[in-house]
Amino acid sequence: MYSFDYYNPTHISFGEGKITELDKLVPVTAKVLVLFGGNSARSTGTLDEVKAALGERNIVEFGGIEANPTYETLMQAVAIVKEENIDFLLAVGGGSVIDGTKFVAAAAVFAGDPWDILLSWGAKVTTAMPFGTVLTLPATGSEMNSASVITRKEFQAKLSFMSNHVFPQFSILDPTKTLTLPERQVSNGVVDAFIHITEQYLTFPVNAPVQDRFAEGLLQTLVELGPLALSQPDNVEVRANLMWVATMALSGVIGKGVPHDWATHMIGHELTALYDIDHARTIAMLLPGMLDIRRESKQDKLLQYGARVWGITQGTNDERIDATIEKTREFFETMKIKTRLSDYQLTKTHIDEIMIQLERHGMTALGEHQEVDLAMSRQILERNL
Numbered sequence: 001m002y003s004f005d006y007y008n009p010t011h012i013s014f015g016e017g018k019i020t021e022l023d024k025l026v027p028v029t030a031k032v033l034v035l036f037g038g039n040s041a042r043s044t045g046t047l048d049e050v051k052a053a054l055g056e057r058n059i060v061e062f063g064g065i066e067a068n069p070t071y072e073t074l075m076q077a078v079a080i081v082k083e084e085n086i087d088f089l090l091a092v093g094g095g096s097v098i099d100g101t102k103f104v105a106a107a108a109v110f111a112g113d114p115w116d117i118l119l120s121w122g123a124k125v126t127t128a129m130p131f132g133t134v135l136t137l138p139a140t141g142s143e144m145n146s147a148s149v150i151t152r153k154e155f156q157a158k159l160s161f162m163s164n165h166v167f168p169q170f171s172i173l174d175p176t177k178t179l180t181l182p183e184r185q186v187s188n189g190v191v192d193a194f195i196h197i198t199e200q201y202l203t204f205p206v207n208a209p210v211q212d213r214f215a216e217g218l219l220q221t222l223v224e225l226g227p228l229a230l231s232q233p234d235n236v237e238v239r240a241n242l243m244w245v246a247t248m249a250l251s252g253v254i255g256k257g258v259p260h261d262w263a264t265h266m267i268g269h270e271l272t273a274l275y276d277i278d279h280a281r282t283i284a285m286l287l288p289g290m291l292d293i294r295r296e297s298k299q300d301k302l303l304q305y306g307a308r309v310w311g312i313t314q315g316t317n318d319e320r321i322d323a324t325i326e327k328t329r330e331f332f333e334t335m336k337i338k339t340r341l342s343d344y345q346l347t348k349t350h351i352d353e354i355m356i357q358l359e360r361h362g363m364t365a366l367g368e369h370q371e372v373d374l375a376m377s378r379q380i381l382e383r384n385l
Helices: 018-023 045-053 071-084 095-108 115-119 183-201 209-231 236-249 263-275 280-292 301-311 317-336 348-360 374-383
Strands: 010-013 031-036 058-062 090-093 131-137 147-152 155-162 169-174
Touching: 010 018, 010 236, 018 045, 018 131, 018 169, 031 045, 031 071, 031 095, 045 058, 045 131, 058 071, 058 095, 071 095, 071 147, 095 115, 095 131, 095 147, 115 147, 115 155, 115 301, 147 263, 155 263, 169 236, 183 209, 183 236, 183 263, 183 280, 183 301, 183 317, 183 374, 209 236, 209 301, 263 280, 263 317, 263 348, 263 374, 280 374, 301 317, 348 374
Parallel strands: 010 169, 031 058, 031 090, 090 131, 131 169
Antiparallel strands: 147 155
């Protein structure tokens, strides 16, 4: 196991009715900008609950943050923060709203061009505004980490940044708020969390059994409960456990002391930026081919994953890996997510466009061994046609 530092200051308030805790968690004198996505926060009554819990605090609303939050929209929020002298941000929504709020928190007090926050992967962030979150869509783990992914439409660029300055001060997780989610978002959330885990787990062994077993347990929980979330949409216990799995998948715990991959995500971001395909669906269509093409460098962990998560222990190594990859694809399909580029009307011509973007954004040496060059990226895309 590698040496590491672990820091996570986010206060989690988990359970039904926890929105009332906002009165204790947000400073009494705060002027609050409440950020949210579409109309669902309002139509489901969650926004009214949030405002009631905030009581007499001065509140300004900012809606319209996209499913893939855009730099253009978020800079409008930054302008409001400055015009209205906002001193606290509150994200109400899923990972996209929270990611966007992180960017606003950093950009509103950034001395230079806010685009440099993303171009520097967050290295230039030295401070940020305080903010909290009310999570309504579990998927990304953004409610308990310091990462954010933002799209700039002008450049068709989807870039990420990380900084210890953008950990949420608190996050409220009420599983009942997920009961009104459309099936598509539930499916996306399960698969997104699943691949977050594999990006930190399916690399190579470094004698880290705690992280491995934790990751395998989270994967097994998703395999068990994901389909139940679709077949039993009113089951609050299922939603509660899925909510906590998604948070744990990217809270930093399972990723400390072990190598990371993230090649699937980096290529997937280009598909979202170019064709506006849901993030979870881009990575679901990429992961099976990614594992297949890279089976040699990932062999030990693929065999372990197959045995411990899917119970695959018979056959040659190649046969076991084939079966493991197929089980993974079948699970995504069970969650009603298609896993081929052709399912999204993407062809070899589109692969040429994707390759141009990968090169333009410097995605030429991805993965835990930096082995995923442009040629291999093309192979992976073609394998998933």
